[in-house]
Amino acid sequence: xxxxxxxxxxxxxxxxxxxxxxxxxxxxxxxxxxxxxxxxxxxxxxxxxxxxxxxxxxxxxxxxxxxxxxxxxxxxxxxxxxxxxxxxxxxxxxxxxxxxxxxxxxxxxxxxxxxxxxxxxxxxxxxxxxxxxxxxxxxxxxxxxxxxxxxxxxxxxxxxxxxxxxxxxxxxxxxxxxxxxxxxxxxxxxx
Amino acid sequence: xxxxxxxxxxxxxxxxxxxxxxxxxxxxxxxxxxxxxxxxxxxxxxxxxxxxxxxxxxxxxxxxxxxxxxxxxxxxxxxxxxxxxxxxxxxxxxxxxxxxxxxxxxxxxxxxxxxxxxxxxxxxxxxxxxxxxxxxxxxxxxxxxxxxxxxxxxxxxxxxxxxxxxxxxxxxxxxxxxxxxxxxxxxxxxxxxxxxxxxxxxxxxxxxx
Numbered sequence: 001x002x003x004x005x006x007x008x009x010x011x012x013x014x015x016x017x018x019x020x021x022x023x024x025x026x027x028x029x030x031x032x033x034x035x036x037x038x039x040x041x042x043x044x045x046x047x048x049x050x051x052x053x054x055x056x057x058x059x060x061x062x063x064x065x066x067x068x069x070x071x072x073x074x075x076x077x078x079x080x081x082x083x084x085x086x087x088x089x090x091x092x093x094x095x096x097x098x099x100x101x102x103x104x105x106x107x108x109x110x111x112x113x114x115x116x117x118x119x120x121x122x123x124x125x126x127x128x129x130x131x132x133x134x135x136x137x138x139x140x141x142x143x144x145x146x147x148x149x150x151x152x153x154x155x156x157x158x159x160x161x162x163x164x165x166x167x168x169x170x171x172x173x174x175x176x177x178x179x180x181x182x183x184x185x186x187x188x189x190x191x
Numbered sequence: 192x193x194x195x196x197x198x199x200x201x202x203x204x205x206x207x208x209x210x211x212x213x214x215x216x217x218x219x220x221x222x223x224x225x226x227x228x229x230x231x232x233x234x235x236x237x238x239x240x241x242x243x244x245x246x247x248x249x250x251x252x253x254x255x256x257x258x259x260x261x262x263x264x265x266x267x268x269x270x271x272x273x274x275x276x277x278x279x280x281x282x283x284x285x286x287x288x289x290x291x292x293x294x295x296x297x298x299x300x301x302x303x304x305x306x307x308x309x310x311x312x313x314x315x316x317x318x319x320x321x322x323x324x325x326x327x328x329x330x331x332x333x334x335x336x337x338x339x340x341x342x343x344x345x346x347x348x349x350x351x352x353x354x355x356x357x358x359x360x361x362x363x364x365x366x367x368x369x370x371x372x373x374x375x376x377x378x379x380x381x382x383x384x385x386x387x388x389x390x391x392x393x394x395x396x397x398x399x400x
Binding site for chain 1: 198201202205207232233236237239240241242243248249250252253255256258259260262263264265266267
């Protein structure tokens, strides 16, 4: 997918702010994978994530005229996406990954045992992430899956930089505890 | 051994430390096995998080965009950008500055002209500036009523008090305008600083708790 040049994105934003749906479609096309990744990690469920992504992009469309040019559209979208994911979870609480069958196949070339192991690991990781508090989860997801810097997370979630660090430290400590068995297995494999 | 740097390891791992803290953490890591192990654990965790299967069963982007475009509601009407207001906003500091310069020039010129007139340098050319005989109301009244009774010393004291009063009035007037302009300018600066802070632009309701 072609990544729009910064100026092109700015031009598309201006057009979309005046109601140009095609321009907005271009923006969505570019940011969809990142937004979906963030909401999926927040929700832990493909269907919920689809709903959250749709809600997020509709919310963004409705509020786009008030978007201030010169600020990061990606950060703004991620913030809306995090909120949309939390809303979807609250609206429709559902136990994600009821069984391993619902998980996607990580590597079609791998043997059945490796696939099963991979799926178990994925399930454990997703459940561990979901066990975090919403605030810590949002920071962790934006950092690990959104690739945002601390400053960007701080701006996106409207929290101080120190809070970003402390929530991230808390989330990582908690995940290390919860994922200790998977982590050990992974080390054994790599060894 | 110096204190552990556990609290900074996350930021170190994410490349978010400033140079001074970075040197401190690197120095500590070079000699602390415990913190090294902690860092390796953090790196392993990040690898584990990213290694887990990505969600590849999502609607393809093109289909998502097509569906979304169909479902987009009408954007709410936005008020037209208030350009005149914006221009007016930026004119405020220049107007304040202009008024300050004008007042400074006016006060300075009038002081110079009066001084020149008092010393007779300009003859009677500036007599129109002195339509007012530089006497306060209370001074005129007292002089009219008791002028002949209070003697030379009393008149000198009254004259001195009259001059002091005029000086204070003049100074107070100048100070008032300067203070008013300074407050206006500082008020504008404060508003500008508050306006330039990025707005939250948050249509959501993320809890900060």
